[in-house]
Amino acid sequence: MVSLGHPLLTAIIATIMAALVGGAVAHRLRVPIIIGYISAGILLGVLNPVLQIDSATMHTVSEFGVALMMFVVGMELSLRDLLRSGGRLAVAGGVQIALSIVLGYLLMVLLGWAWFPALVAGCVVAMSSTVVMIRLYERQGDVGSTASVLAMGIAITQDLAVIVLVGMLPVLADFTPERISLLGGTLLRSVLVLVAAFLLATRFIPVLLRHAVQWNSRELFLLLAVSLCFGMALGTHVLGFSMALGAFLIGLIISESEYSRQIVAEVVPIRDVFAIFFFVSLGMLMDPAALASRWTEVLLLLAVIVLGKALIITWLIHAIGFPIRIAVTVGLSLAQIGEFSFVIAEMARTKNWYTLSEYNTILAASVISLLLSPMLFALSPVISRLAARFVRGERFRELREEIQVQRSVMRDHVILCGFGRVGSRVAQQLLGRKVPVVVIDLDPESILRARNQNIPIIYGDAEAREVLELANPHTASIAILTMPESSSAMVAARRLKEINPQLTVLARTHEEGKIADLRRCGVDHVVFAEEETARVIVRLALGSVVKKGEWEG
Template identity: 35%
Template sequence: MEDVGIILDLAVAFGIATLAGLVADRLRLPVLIGYIIAGIAIGPQTPGFSVNDDGIPQFATLGVAFLMFALGVEFSFKQLLEVRRVALLAAAIQMPGTAAIGYVAGQLIGWGASESILLAGVFAISSSIVMIKLLLNRGEATSPQARYGFGLMVVQDLSLVPMLALLPVLEGDSENLALTVGESLLTAAVVLALVVVLGVRLVPWVLYRVARSQSRELFLLTVVAIALGTALACHEAGLSVALGAFLAGLIVSESEFDAQVLSEIIPLRDLFSTLFFVSLGMLLEPAIVIEEPLLFAVAAVLLIGGKALFGAAAFVITRINPVVAVSAGFLTAQIGEFSFVLAGAGLEGGIIDGGQFAFIISLALVSIVASPMLVAVAPRVGALVGRLPHIVDPTVEALEATATGVELRRHIIICGYGRVARVLGGALERRGVAHVVIDINAATVRDLRGRGVNAIYGDAGSHAVLERAGIHEARTLAVTVPDLVVASAATRAAREMNQNVHIITRAGVQGEVSTLRTDGASEVVQPEFEAGMEFTRYVLRRLGVSSRELDVLTSRRRARFYDHADDQLYSDDLG
């Protein structure tokens, strides 16, 4: 008879995860919380049916690899290099700070020195998997806070190598420690260098040869082999599967096949990453929380509060935009898969016992569940931080070099200069309408100024930058950036500075419309909806509908869409 055990486990895991995810979505909670609850329900520590606790975690590892690989494809080496200074400085502040909190937490709950030091290491590392899932759900995977957050995550991940190498000290075996640490670091460095050098040269060549076959199956198989092969190579060198997969994605991002690779890998990413969160729920031991609620609460508050505080402070000190800084910092306020690796190694080495390992796992789950709430309030907290008198906006330093020197009155301000803004800017140029562009990309600003366009380098949410752009005299502000955090900050700041300026803000999704209106937007534009309306006009015109009737129908539908944004109303009825 066929062994269908793993099929049964997967069917149950996906089925319960779907139900729990739907309930979480109905309650307006992130679906990943539903997935974790599903894992608790089918885990070995709760009554009722439980799945095999060996099979699901193995599939979950695939989810980690595909999730990080897809993220790497969306990023690039250039983007990581752009944030290296901020990421390294933030890591130098955040990691020692959170490690100190971890040690204090260990002492407060009665752990010994060795166990507390291990807990310090666990606290110092955040979960890149949780962070990318949150960003994907919010449509912010390529936002500034994502770039800074992942820059910090790469540093944290690399720090896992010396942490693991130093564990023998806590185990009481420090003989040849320097040699062990040196070998680990050298091996990791050599493998990373080989992966990058060979990958940059070999991967595009392989993808081109496979793409010429015009076989989607072969292309997908090649992509999966590259992702998992690189992840495995890094794992064998003492690095993590996640870092290896992320590195493979970065290599692919430099080729002309990045868009197709991403389209092929996304279904696998979404499918298997669900199992990662289900497997986390399966690890929870409710008895740990029930038996020692006070100690657990103290440790949880120190973990979540301390990581949020040090994470935000670390990025604020680097003098990036306060809203982006707090958002990036709050993204790191949890522990996850890398902390599990460190804690597991400590368990194997006898540094902690099974109960303490379960305690760490339970702390991790609580911090992961709290993460979506922290990320949601981060922009508001960042806006408050930005109002503090001692917070200096770094863009002020760059204004002298980037100011246009042209007096502007009754002009248009364009925030961001992507594809949407280029269309708007071109139309204004052709009509001779005075306008100024604000953009955070120095190369874009330099190019615009070279063409004679008034352009300022800086964050559009900065009062100083808006002041230099002439917000008090502007007639219209067009916020074209697709990122909600940046768009909200720019809209709020502009409205605070000029109650009469007409603000048109871009929404990423329909649910952001009401938020942006609350922030002060006069009008909100959702590009996908507007594109749908244009398709509708073209089709109905071909069907003989008059231009006058089309104007009435589309105006009515547009009003219904933007007036009922809170209801998430997508009606197919144009009438």
């Protein structure tokens, strides 16, 4: 054994260096960086007989990371967004949580787990990662779409449900008929926390933040934000709840203020450093050798997390009235383990609610689900097309529900596939120049916006030949594909060229590697968003400089 000095310094230095290596490898492999941190922790766990890192020290430091992480998650959410999404989405989120808990619980009971560890596993399964979900939509350039709004609504519902789960699990851990009275105490403490949060949100926090802004000091503003985070975390800890819950609540409160974006910008760098210790400490507890004997349990739990949860969410989103394509996209974007899942798992470990081998099973399945998430989401267009074939009447329901466009009057028009953020602006520019436009879209909200603007609209999937034929490609002047998914644009381009080989097709993409693929599928002109943005920036910059008399020959 080798002593490397002070235990705290040893833990900090070893963790940061290992996380740097693991994070760099994860970034290189284009997988979530959390995977790199947890893998670094596994490596430190293997080397710990030499390094002698104190697990208690790591746990103490990681508590700060958990609190700051949940603080920022709370600020990045919005109760207003959930309320705006409507009651049906909140109910769907609640049903998803309940069904996921039951599914996870039944699986682990069938595998021989005791009832309470199985219940904890079900709670872990029910949560999804808000951070990963947002990044998936950002990578696709689809933030603000109906699918992303629905996914955010489900994620917010999950995060709010943690308030109940974190409060009830400690009581259920040692539940007996004689301890029923403790449920009342837990509910009372929950009410106290929510009342305190309400008072802070309406009376104290807004006034305090306004005064803090007048100090005109970034350092004091940052210290105030961190103090609010840890102050609320300490308060919930005193009441018997987790520190993470308090930090999440205060973040949720601040999210409704006009200062939340600045606080996020100030706190995120600190959060990222401390969060490293949380994920590395999780990895240190994993025993790769022990997992070899439990690989069946890991794979079955992984199937529930990814396949089971995706199917539940897809079914619920479709049941409340959204097309199967959107439902599949939402389901796949949430088919992984969430930040609060790790918090619940760690709480269960520290309270000895399950064995170390059971903890390793949950953690391994969780890590693999995060690893698979980007790959599955990238396949969502293909999977949604396959799903539509098995949903009775899905493709032709889209046609029946549409207000039929008068095909006889459609000539020399533009077929615009997609009426999202980009498509709606393209339509405005064309209509402003008196160019006739026919829109094809599957998003109910986009349909409503187009109808309100008196734009001819066809409700349907632009990848379906039957839908495209309704837009009269034979007489159109051009087709513009503005959907963010390059795979969908490829299918639509092929279908359009099959109908009218002479039709000019234009598409956009965020991925430089997809340009050649789009052209092979029949797209005549590809707009690479990043390149066009760079050209506009340079043109404006050079124009501004020339006006000032600089850089002139």
